[in-house]
Structure formats: structure tokens, C-alpha cells
Amino acid sequence: MKYLPGPALRATPIALAIMLLAGCGSNDDDPAVQIKTLSTRADLVSGGDAMVEIVLPAGGQADGLKVEVGGRDVTSAFALRNGRITGLVTGLASGENTLVARTGTTSAAELKITNAPRGGPVLSGPQTTPYVCATPTPQPATGTTPATHASGLGTTATDAQCNIATEFKLYYKTTTAGCSFALPDPSPSVPFDSTTPPTTANPPANPCFKPYTVGSTPADLATTTTDAGATVPYIVRVERGTMNRGIYDIAVLFDPTKPWTPVAPQAQWNGKILYQFGASTGQPRRQFRPATAWTDDKSLSRGFMVVANSLTDSLQNSNRVMMSETVMMMKEHIGDSYGAIKYTMGSGCSGGSINSNMNASIAPGLLDGITISCAYPDSESTLLEVNDCVLLVEAYQKPAWLNATAGLTPAQANAKKAAINGHRDQTGCHAWFNRFGTNAQVGNYLARTVVDNTTGAIAQATALTNNCQLPTSQVFDKTTNPTGARCSAWEWAASIWGKSDDGIRARETRDNTGVQYGLKALLDGAITGEEFVTLNETIGGVDKDSQLMAARSQADTTALDIAYKTGIVMSGKQLAKTPVIDMRGYDDSLIDVPPGLTAFPQALVGIHHQWRSFSIRDRLDKANGNHDNQVIWRFGRNGFTPSATMNTSAFLTMDEWLTKLKADTSTNPIEQKVVAAKPAGAADHCFLSTDATQSVKVTDAAACDADPYLRKAASPRQVAGGPLTEDVLKCQLKPVNAADYQGKLDAAQLTRLQAVFTTGVCDWSKPGVGQQAAVGWLSFAAGPGGQPLPAEPVSRER
Structure with missing residues (x-):
């Protein structure tokens, strides 16, 4: 338009x-x-x-x-x-x-x-190739030709940047009871390998949104009253197109009998945006449709514009700078095509919360406020727990550990694993191992899966797959294809991290040098000195091709600098500029099911642990001396997905917060404005697991913490002595000191431990290697590492 x-x-x-x-x-x-x-x-x-x-x-x-x-x-x-x-x-x-x-x-x-160009990039640097454009209908892989995803558009891409002609469709909201808010057009599937042809799900039999014909008045056409008090027919126009190689949807109330220009928008749009971020995480080399649905009634009905782009879905894009760039490009497109934006509210769960938080850290100001659930602060520090769990789950199956724990009952052995992992039980690491343990794999691999939550037994697949979702012949293999596509998140974002000295692989942040797994479990008496030493002798690390090795992992120090400077490790200082409502439910186990659920796998995946919200809070406290911009709403029943009632309450509370924030025209710092605009309803509370109706707000934090399904656990790094902030990617080292073990190790065990940590153990009293303040708004157009944006261009006399 x-x-x-x-x-x-x-x-x-x-x-x-x-x-x-x-x-x-x-x-x-x-x-x-x-x-x-x-x-x-x-x-x-x-x-x-x-x-x-x-x-x-x-x-x-x-x-x-x-x-x-x-x-x-x-x-x-x-x-x-x-x-x-x-x-x-x-x-x-x-x-x-x-x-x-x-x-x-x-x-x-x-x-x-x-x-x-519309296809990007603007500031994220050269785009990674190969990249496979979507097609009007999905195409299976044939030989060395990759499979394609359905674009949801009627024409094919016109260039290598996967630009596809923009389309507009009209829908109306039906008055029919019991309708489905699933997408009314065929929905995208989520293929995880390069051999299975993508599919699309059929539209629901009774969709809430039906195709609308201009000039018609369907008998079941609903009306809606916007937050400005205007009652209008509930007709929505959906714009679908491509931006920065992603496919986007923009949905907003629309009157097809009237014009709309960016200088004269239709009045039913309130100027507000709900930007939806998709969950999970991945780095496929294929163009997808957005994973989130534009059919969000609570926002559309009130006059909001609902926006999503597949490159802001974490499953499709783990390059967080490119993700933030895409949000910037989408907002400019809206401003140029629809009119001035009052504010933008971000929203997402899991990987969607990562993108919400990382927007605030990498490019503060793009999102004016965020409502998130099942939250993590960022992807780099979340990988600490993922990688540690992979190593621990593998170590628990090694003969050395099995010998050290011989004679224990399964319950006793699992209690020791839980103490080392820091989790509610041993299945927290099983969940990470199965869901994302292979996400950092560089080349083709045989997936490994925990198949018994009691014993931790692992099975290995027989068919190769890869994280690029490309034919295996096109992907890195150390022997047969050393120059093939490399498929980790760091490789996908090589324009940000840069290449190592060999000029082939991207720099990366994985590191566990000096980490004493199970240290607090040892000091608390949960494991023996022999078990502690044996574990640290055998756990090892992964090499730069993501293969298990006996030595510990070593990060590229340049990558550490980039991670902190860019804000890719979420900065508490930057996040303080953004109002946050964090909805936290229970997902700490695969076997301990909370009230409201009958059994796994109903609404549990075992990875969204309670402590994560408080880790984000700890970063705010340490950076700013307070967490006044963050609100945590906890709920102890029904798993980790907030109810529709809570989601709507968070949405309306954030709307109130941002409306007041935007009305503040003072010259006060944004951090002060955020706190001054905070509404009374934006306060911590919980719903206890014993509250069947989830309607009684409890504001006593101690009472919330005492609930078994709201209680915070920890992580392997925290048990190893690391901070709750979980933001030390690589620790500084100190010599092994016998006094640190409080007599729990004998002389022989201490000698063995010193042989493991010849360069020293983590000194958690010091900042991490490369840890520094985030600069925010860097450009990578001139190369990896990034440069701060110069002063904003201004006009000058000619």
C-alpha cells in the first residue's frame, strides 16, 4: 500500500x-x-x-x-x-x-x-547463504534440491532475497459461538529435518474469522467497540508479504469502503501495535511463514494492529541482531504505509520471550513494553544450561559415574543427579537434552534421546539430520564435506560473530573451563567426594564441531566481547528502559505434574523453570539497584501457559502502563518515566497451586515461594557456584584451594581434582571473561563485532 x-x-x-x-x-x-x-x-x-x-x-x-x-x-x-x-x-x-x-x-x-533493499540487510551485515525461498505450495526435497515451505502467497519469489509480491485479504469475525481462533487459511507446519516434506494444516471447520467479500453484509458479521469507543463492523484486513527475507502478517480493523493513507489512517486503528514473537529456537536455511497467528481477538477487537514476521520467530531465526533489525524494518514499513505508531507492545513465550528481552537489550526503544511468559533472558546464557545438561546426561551414563554410584537405588541415584543439576528432579536435564541438546550441532548428526526418565538411558537415531534443514549432501562433514554449510546458531549469525582464524567456522561462546559441577551438592552433603571428583574427571566438553571430547570447552574470547557489548547477553541496564510483565507458570519437571494437569505430556515440556524470571530480576537489581520496571505474575496450576484471563489482564495492564508512559513529555530519563508510569495493577502476585479457580491474588512473596509448584530451583552453573544472574559465559580462574571443599575431599581426591583443573577453577567473585556493559544499537554493516551507530543524521544547509 x-x-x-x-x-x-x-x-x-x-x-x-x-x-x-x-x-x-x-x-x-x-x-x-x-x-x-x-x-x-x-x-x-x-x-x-x-x-x-x-x-x-x-x-x-x-x-x-x-x-x-x-x-x-x-x-x-x-x-x-x-x-x-x-x-x-x-x-x-x-x-x-x-x-x-x-x-x-x-x-x-x-x-x-x-x-x-526491502529484502535487507540494514545493519546486521551480509546475509547467510544458502537460503531457500518458500513456494506457493510446499515442495519435497529431491536429490540435492532442498524442500520448501508454503509461503501462504500466490506467487513465487522474484529474486535471491526471496521477495514475494505483497497480498491483501479481508476477513470478518463471526458471531457463531464456539468458533476457533486458529488461522482461517492453511497454517504452516514446523518441519524439523531436511527429508520430510513440509505440510500445511487445514483451516478449522468453524473459524472465528471468515473470508469477507467487499460490499456484502454476512448475517453472522460481528461488531466490535475499540478502546477509543468506536463501534465498527469486525472486518480485518491482513497484509502478507516479505521483509528482510522473512514472511510477515499485518492485521488490523479495516473499512473496505474507505481509503487509508499513512497521513490519514482509518480511525478504528488506535495507532498501537501488538508485535508477536514466535517460540522455540533454530536456524533453518529456509523461508517460513510466521508461527504466530494474527487472529488475536483481545487486541484486534480493541483497535490494535497485530504484527509478526517469521524472522522474528525464534524457531526460524536465532540471529538476534537480524531479529531486532527485522522489527525495525517492520515498524518503518508500518509507519510509511499505515501511519504514525503510538507504541509497540511485544509479546512471546519461551523463544518469543528471548526475542522480546533481546530487543530491549540490543535495540532499546523498538519495543515500548513487553508481556512475556515462560521467559528466558537471552539465548547465549540459556545455552549454558542446555550445554551443561547435555554433558551431564552423557556423563551419568559413563562407566566411571555408574561405578561411583553402584549400589544406589534408582531414587537415590536420581536424587544425586537432581542435586548436581540444581533442578527439581533429574528430568529437567532430560528435557533439555531431548529438545535442544542437538541445536548447536554444526553438521549432520544422529540425534540422541533420553528414552527412560528413571535410568537416563539414551537411544541414538539411525537417520542423519541437520539444523539447516538442507539435504545432508550440502551440510558440513569433517571428512567428506569440510566446506559444507555449518548449521549452529553462531554459524547462522557469522556476520555478527565473525570467523575464527581458519576463516571457516564462526566464533562461539561455549565454555565450561574451570566449572566444578556439583560443588554445592558436595558441600551440602548431597554427593560424596568421590562422586564429585569422578564427575568432573569424566564430564569433558564439546569441540568446535559440536562433538563430545574429554577436554573442557573453550570459548573464542572475541565472541565473548561481542556477546556482552552487543547486548546479546541480555543487559539489565538496557532492560530497565522497558516495562515488563512476566507471567511464570510451572514447567520444572517431566514427571512431577502440577494440579490442573492429568499427566505428561499435557502442557509440560520440562524446560521453563521457575528460577528464570528471578534471574532476569537479579540482572536488573545488580545493574540498577532495583527491578521497578519488572512485574512477575506466578501461577501454580495448569502448567506454564498463562490462562486467557491472565493474558488479557497483562495486555490491558501494559496498555495502561504504556499509555501513561507515552503521555510523559518530560525530559526525565526513560528509566524514571517507566517507573513513574507504572499502574497500580502492575505489581507482583501469585495464584497458589491450591487455588482451583486461580482467582485469589497472593501478594506475600514468602507464601508464593512456599508453594511447591512456585518454588524456585537452580541450574548446574549455580550449583557449581555461579550467580543467579546466569550471565557469566566464561569464568575467570583461581588456583584449586583445599579449604574451599570444607574437608569433603581426601588428599588423593584433591590431587585428582587438581589434575582436572590444571589452569584453575572458576572464581565467581569476579566478572566473566569479556563481561562488559552493553552498548546497544550497533551496526555490523562494516563487519563482525559491530560499531556503535553514529549520531543520527540531520539536515544541513546546502
């Missing part, structure tokens, strides 16, 4: 006669106009369009306004609207464009506008 020129400028009540004339001269001593881009910075424009404002100098007049870009007259795009001279400049070339504006009474001014 493109802007249509508005009406000619008219005389205002103060009789400012404005005419759009060209060619009038000016006095060189006259002050110049100012030129501003409105939807994004002038050096971060994408898609060939830019919403521009011309600001007159004090006392200036707009008689004879002329605006040019690249020598092309674009004056007709500009008009006086709501007291401001604005216009959408289209047709910008890729790269630098010079926009020049003058009036008959002002000197000319120019603004350099840097435009990136």
Missing part, C-alpha cells in the same frame, strides 16, 4: 498562505528548513520509502516549497497536515539518496537518506 498525495495546502486559521510552487529563489542569508525522517533514522531506511517532515525556521513560511530527491521533484507528496508539513517520499534508490528542500523564503537544506 502506497501513499496517495494529499490535498493541496490551504490557508490556516492564522492566514498562512501556503502554495506548492516550484522555482522561487531565496536569499542566501535566509535560514534553512530542517528535514526529518519520521518512521526511522535517515540512515536506517529500507524498502525505498521514507516518511519525511519539513520543519520551517521560526517565523518561516512555506510559500514556494520545493522538495527534490536525486534530482527528481517530489513536492507533490507534501502537504500541511495537523500543523506539520509531511509527505511520503517513494522510489528511493538503494544506498545514499540526497533529499533537498527549500521555500521561497528559506535557504535550501539537504538530508542524506541511506536506503536498504
Whole structure:
């Protein structure tokens, strides 16, 4: 949708006669106009369009306004609207464009506008290849040709950046009771390997949203009343297209009988955005549709715009800088196509919470507030627990550990594992092992799975797969294909991390050097000295190709610097600029089922542990001295998915918070504004697991903590002595000190431990290696590592 020129400028009540004339001269001593881009910075424009404002100098007049870009007259795009001279400049070339504006009474001014292609990138650096474009219908793999996903669009990609023509469809909300809010068009599947052809699910038999024909009045057409009090037919327009190689959906209430331009949006849109982030995590080399559905009634019905892009779904894209860039590009597109945005509320569970938090850390200000559930702070520090669990689960099956624990009952052995893992029981690590233990695999692999939660026994698949979702012949193999595509998250984001000295593999952050697994369990008497030493002798690490090895893992120190500086390890200092409502349910076990559920696997996956929300809080406290921008709502029944009632309450509370925040026009720091705008309803509380109706708010934190299904556990790194912040990717080291073990080790065991840790053990009293403050808003256009964005471009007198 493109802007249509508005009406000619008219005389205002103060009789400012404005005419759009060209060619009038000016006095060189006259002050110049100012030129501003409105939807994004002038050096971060994408898609060939830019919403521009011309600001007159004090006392200036707009008689004879002329605006040019690249020598092309674009004056007709500009008009006086709501007291401001604005216009959408289209047709910008890729790269630098010079926009020049003058009036008959002002000197000319120019603004350099840097435009990136719609397919990206803007600031995330070169895009990783190969990348397989989606097709109108899914195609299975044939030989060395990868499978494709269904795009949900009617035409094929036009170029290597997977640009597909944008489409618009109309739907209406039915009044039929019991309808389904699943997508009314065929839904995308989630294939996890490169051999199974993708499929699409059929639409529900009774969808809440049905196709709408312009001019019709269906008997079951619902109406809705927006938060501005307007009652309108519940008709939604969905825009589907591509941006930054991702496929996006934009849904908003729409009146098909009226025009919509970015300078005159339809009134039923309240200017607010709900940006939905998809869950899980992955790095497939294929174009997908968004995993989240645009059919969010609580927001659409109130006049919100619902937005998603597959590259902001964590399952489809684990490059968090590219993810943040995509949000930026989507918001600019909305500003250029629909109108000014009042605020953007982010939302997501699990990997969706990672993207919400990491937006706030990497590019503060893109999201004005977030409502999250089953939250993690970021992907790099979450991988600490994943990688530790992989090593521990494997170690527990090794002969050395089995010999050290011989004679124990299964319950006794599992109690020791739980104490070492820090979890409620041994299945927390089983869950991580099975769901994401292979996510960092670089090449083709045979998946390993815990098949017995009592013994921890592991089975290995017989068919190769890979995380790129490419044919195995195209993927890295150390012997047969050393230059094939490498499929870990670091490889997918090589433009951020850079390459190691060999110029082939991407730098990475995996490290467990000096980590004393089970240290607190030893000191608490939960494991013996022999078990402690044996575990640390045998646990080992993984090499740069993700293969198990006897030595400990070593991070690339440059990658550590990048992780912290960029904000890829979520910064408490940056997060303090964003209001957060965190809804936390129970998902700490695969076998201990909370009230409201009958049995696993109903609504449990075993990885969204209670302590994570408080880890985020600990980062806020340590960075800012408070966590006043964060609210935690806990619930002890029904698993980890918040109820519709809680989700709606969080949504409305955040709406109130952000409305008040945006009304604050003071010059106070944003952190202070966030706290000042906090509504009374934004306060910690829990619903106890004994509360069958989940309706009694408990504000006593001690009472919440005492509930067995709200109680916080820990992680393997915390049991090893690490902080609750869980943000030390690689620890600094200190010599082994016998006194640290409180007499729990004999002389022989101490000698063996020193042989394991020849360079020392973790000194948790010190910051992590490379740990530093996040800079925020880095550009990787000039290369890995990133550079802070320069000062925002401003116009200058020509």
C-alpha cells in the first residue's frame, strides 16, 4: 500500500498562505528548513520509502516549497497536515539518496537518506547463504534440491532475497459461538529435518474469522467497540508479504469502503501495535511463514494492529541482531504505509520471550513494553544450561559415574543427579537434552534421546539430520564435506560473530573451563567426594564441531566481547528502559505434574523453570539497584501457559502502563518515566497451586515461594557456584584451594581434582571473561563485532 498525495495546502486559521510552487529563489542569508525522517533514522531506511517532515525556521513560511530527491521533484507528496508539513517520499534508490528542500523564503537544506533493499540487510551485515525461498505450495526435497515451505502467497519469489509480491485479504469475525481462533487459511507446519516434506494444516471447520467479500453484509458479521469507543463492523484486513527475507502478517480493523493513507489512517486503528514473537529456537536455511497467528481477538477487537514476521520467530531465526533489525524494518514499513505508531507492545513465550528481552537489550526503544511468559533472558546464557545438561546426561551414563554410584537405588541415584543439576528432579536435564541438546550441532548428526526418565538411558537415531534443514549432501562433514554449510546458531549469525582464524567456522561462546559441577551438592552433603571428583574427571566438553571430547570447552574470547557489548547477553541496564510483565507458570519437571494437569505430556515440556524470571530480576537489581520496571505474575496450576484471563489482564495492564508512559513529555530519563508510569495493577502476585479457580491474588512473596509448584530451583552453573544472574559465559580462574571443599575431599581426591583443573577453577567473585556493559544499537554493516551507530543524521544547509 502506497501513499496517495494529499490535498493541496490551504490557508490556516492564522492566514498562512501556503502554495506548492516550484522555482522561487531565496536569499542566501535566509535560514534553512530542517528535514526529518519520521518512521526511522535517515540512515536506517529500507524498502525505498521514507516518511519525511519539513520543519520551517521560526517565523518561516512555506510559500514556494520545493522538495527534490536525486534530482527528481517530489513536492507533490507534501502537504500541511495537523500543523506539520509531511509527505511520503517513494522510489528511493538503494544506498545514499540526497533529499533537498527549500521555500521561497528559506535557504535550501539537504538530508542524506541511506536506503536498504526491502529484502535487507540494514545493519546486521551480509546475509547467510544458502537460503531457500518458500513456494506457493510446499515442495519435497529431491536429490540435492532442498524442500520448501508454503509461503501462504500466490506467487513465487522474484529474486535471491526471496521477495514475494505483497497480498491483501479481508476477513470478518463471526458471531457463531464456539468458533476457533486458529488461522482461517492453511497454517504452516514446523518441519524439523531436511527429508520430510513440509505440510500445511487445514483451516478449522468453524473459524472465528471468515473470508469477507467487499460490499456484502454476512448475517453472522460481528461488531466490535475499540478502546477509543468506536463501534465498527469486525472486518480485518491482513497484509502478507516479505521483509528482510522473512514472511510477515499485518492485521488490523479495516473499512473496505474507505481509503487509508499513512497521513490519514482509518480511525478504528488506535495507532498501537501488538508485535508477536514466535517460540522455540533454530536456524533453518529456509523461508517460513510466521508461527504466530494474527487472529488475536483481545487486541484486534480493541483497535490494535497485530504484527509478526517469521524472522522474528525464534524457531526460524536465532540471529538476534537480524531479529531486532527485522522489527525495525517492520515498524518503518508500518509507519510509511499505515501511519504514525503510538507504541509497540511485544509479546512471546519461551523463544518469543528471548526475542522480546533481546530487543530491549540490543535495540532499546523498538519495543515500548513487553508481556512475556515462560521467559528466558537471552539465548547465549540459556545455552549454558542446555550445554551443561547435555554433558551431564552423557556423563551419568559413563562407566566411571555408574561405578561411583553402584549400589544406589534408582531414587537415590536420581536424587544425586537432581542435586548436581540444581533442578527439581533429574528430568529437567532430560528435557533439555531431548529438545535442544542437538541445536548447536554444526553438521549432520544422529540425534540422541533420553528414552527412560528413571535410568537416563539414551537411544541414538539411525537417520542423519541437520539444523539447516538442507539435504545432508550440502551440510558440513569433517571428512567428506569440510566446506559444507555449518548449521549452529553462531554459524547462522557469522556476520555478527565473525570467523575464527581458519576463516571457516564462526566464533562461539561455549565454555565450561574451570566449572566444578556439583560443588554445592558436595558441600551440602548431597554427593560424596568421590562422586564429585569422578564427575568432573569424566564430564569433558564439546569441540568446535559440536562433538563430545574429554577436554573442557573453550570459548573464542572475541565472541565473548561481542556477546556482552552487543547486548546479546541480555543487559539489565538496557532492560530497565522497558516495562515488563512476566507471567511464570510451572514447567520444572517431566514427571512431577502440577494440579490442573492429568499427566505428561499435557502442557509440560520440562524446560521453563521457575528460577528464570528471578534471574532476569537479579540482572536488573545488580545493574540498577532495583527491578521497578519488572512485574512477575506466578501461577501454580495448569502448567506454564498463562490462562486467557491472565493474558488479557497483562495486555490491558501494559496498555495502561504504556499509555501513561507515552503521555510523559518530560525530559526525565526513560528509566524514571517507566517507573513513574507504572499502574497500580502492575505489581507482583501469585495464584497458589491450591487455588482451583486461580482467582485469589497472593501478594506475600514468602507464601508464593512456599508453594511447591512456585518454588524456585537452580541450574548446574549455580550449583557449581555461579550467580543467579546466569550471565557469566566464561569464568575467570583461581588456583584449586583445599579449604574451599570444607574437608569433603581426601588428599588423593584433591590431587585428582587438581589434575582436572590444571589452569584453575572458576572464581565467581569476579566478572566473566569479556563481561562488559552493553552498548546497544550497533551496526555490523562494516563487519563482525559491530560499531556503535553514529549520531543520527540531520539536515544541513546546502
